[in-house]
Amino acid sequence: MEVADFIVVGGGVYGASLAYELVIRGSSVTVLEAGRLASRASGGPGKRGVRANGRNSRELVLAREALAIWPALAAELGGDTGFERLGGLMLVGSMAEYGEIGLARAEAHQRLQSGHGIGSRLVGGSELRALEPGVGESEIAALFNPHEGIADQQLTARAYAAAAGKLGASVREATEVDRFGAQPRPWVRLGDGSELVARRAIVLATNFGTNALLERSGRPHLPLWTMAPQVLMFQAKDDYQPRHLAGHLQKILSVKPLAEGITMISGGMRGRWDDDTARGRPVESDIQESLDVAASVFPPLRDGVLVAADASSPETYTPDGLPYLDFLDEDHRVFVATGWHGHGFAIAPAVAKHVAEWLTTGRRGDLLAPFRIRRR
Numbered sequence: 001m002e003v004a005d006f007i008v009v010g011g012g013v014y015g016a017s018l019a020y021e022l023v024i025r026g027s028s029v030t031v032l033e034a035g036r037l038a039s040r041a042s043g044g045p046g047k048r049g050v051r052a053n054g055r056n057s058r059e060l061v062l063a064r065e066a067l068a069i070w071p072a073l074a075a076e077l078g079g080d081t082g083f084e085r086l087g088g089l090m091l092v093g094s095m096a097e098y099g100e101i102g103l104a105r106a107e108a109h110q111r112l113q114s115g116h117g118i119g120s121r122l123v124g125g126s127e128l129r130a131l132e133p134g135v136g137e138s139e140i141a142a143l144f145n146p147h148e149g150i151a152d153q154q155l156t157a158r159a160y161a162a163a164a165g166k167l168g169a170s171v172r173e174a175t176e177v178d179r180f181g182a183q184p185r186p187w188v189r190l191g192d193g194s195e196l197v198a199r200r201a202i203v204l205a206t207n208f209g210t211n212a213l214l215e216r217s218g219r220p221h222l223p224l225w226t227m228a229p230q231v232l233m234f235q236a237k238d239d240y241q242p243r244h245l246a247g248h249l250q251k252i253l254s255v256k257p258l259a260e261g262i263t264m265i266s267g268g269m270r271g272r273w274d275d276d277t278a279r280g281r282p283v284e285s286d287i288q289e290s291l292d293v294a295a296s297v298f299p300p301l302r303d304g305v306l307v308a309a310d311a312s313s314p315e316t317y318t319p320d321g322l323p324y325l326d327f328l329d330e331d332h333r334v335f336v337a338t339g340w341h342g343h344g345f346a347i348a349p350a351v352a353k354h355v356a357e358w359l360t361t362g363r364r365g366d367l368l369a370p371f372r373i374r375r376r
């Protein structure tokens with residue numbers, strides 16, 4: 001049965017934002033989500049960092065565009081995104097610990113970012129301590145970007161899906177795609193054996209489910225793998241919280257102040273992935289290490305209570321740290337958008353616009369060229 005111009009498989013932030021951007025360009029869209037909307041990488045506890053700091057240079061223009069979209073996105077979609085413009089810090093550790101390389105690296109990042117129109121600046125120790133009073137003496141500087149912040153991944157994906165639905169997209173939860181094909185026209189087969197046909201293309205926004213779906217469809221795997229980032233929810237003594245979204249140039253650390261005095265601590269620790277359940281589990285030894293790193297940078301985080309540890313949300317990674325945004329075939333019938341490497345959320349609003357433009361006009365913009373499956 002022919003259902004729409006585009007069938008989008010996956011109802012995370014990418015499936016939902018692509019559906020919305022396709023619909024507002026006049027296309028008809030059906031979204032098929034195996035579980036609930038925003039229940040995997042775009043689900044789970046806490047919030048996501050919306051930042052340009054630390055990004056690969058090929059993503060910086062997308063990051064700049066996304067930072068401009070985020071503040072007004074909730075109004076555009078007519079649904080909350082939980083975006084808070086807290087400002088973002090990329091901290092630089094002490095000369096004693098890291099020598100002078102840290103500052104030189106931070107300066108290089110700052111120049112790279114300003115070359116791409118991103119308004120970050122290097123702040124020294126005294127300004128850093130005025131901005132972020134809880135930061136320890138070991139931190140000598142930071143790259144500061146006042147436009148960065150945090151947003152709620154579940155609210156955002158659902159707001160996109162609801163906005164797409166209001167404009168006519170069909171959004172179906174609990175609908176797993178068993179396999180797909182491209183001939184004679186793009187089609188998907190559902191678990192109950194029924195088939196749906198797209199007039200133009202199928203879009204796989206299936207994140208960790210991508211290679212399994214490719215395999216069931218008789219296609220080769222893409223070079224990617226799944227990991228589950230580990231996040232900790234920590235309640236510090238005396239309700240201390242950092243004020244900013246903060247990362248670290250030399251340490252594995254990301255902190256985000258959440259509601260009710262909770263600080264989310266993450267930034268690179270991984271849970272133990274279980275292929276059978278398609279979920280990750282927290283790794284006990286890494287929990288303490290993460291807390292120790294956080295307390296070494298923010299001493300007031302030394303005392304308090306670990307409220308929760310979670311590693312249930314799977315994310316896909318690629319060998320070079322860049323996503324795949326490309327058609328699988330020459331005939332442009334199956335498009336894939338995956339491999340976000342733990343930082344896909346922040347740039348989703350910009351990526352979705354560019355991908356939708358490509359899908360509807362047939363012209364790929366230069367910005368998406370680095371994300372070809374066959375890198376050049």
Ligand SMILES: Cc1cc2nc3c(=O)[nH]c(=O)nc-3n(C[C@H](O)[C@H](O)[C@H](O)COP(=O)(O)OP(=O)(O)OC[C@H]3O[C@@H](n4cnc5c(N)ncnc54)[C@H](O)[C@@H]3O)c2cc1C
Pocket residue numbers: 009010011012013014015032033034035036037038039040041042043044047048049050051153175176177178205206207208209210213228229230231266313314315337338340341342343344345346347
């Ligand atoms: C713990 C954690 C912290 C993160 N922190 C940040 C951060 O601070 N900043 C940032 O920018 N990014 C961050 N990220 C990354 C970001 O959240 C992800 O890149 C983004 O959510 C990926 O969205 P997605 O739509 O591609 O994937 P998902 O949200 O996983 O959506 C894919 C969907 O496809 C569905 N699906 C799969 N196979 C099928 C099938 N066969 N049929 C139907 N449906 C199918 C799945 O059920 C799933 O809902 C973090 C990720 C995690 C897990």
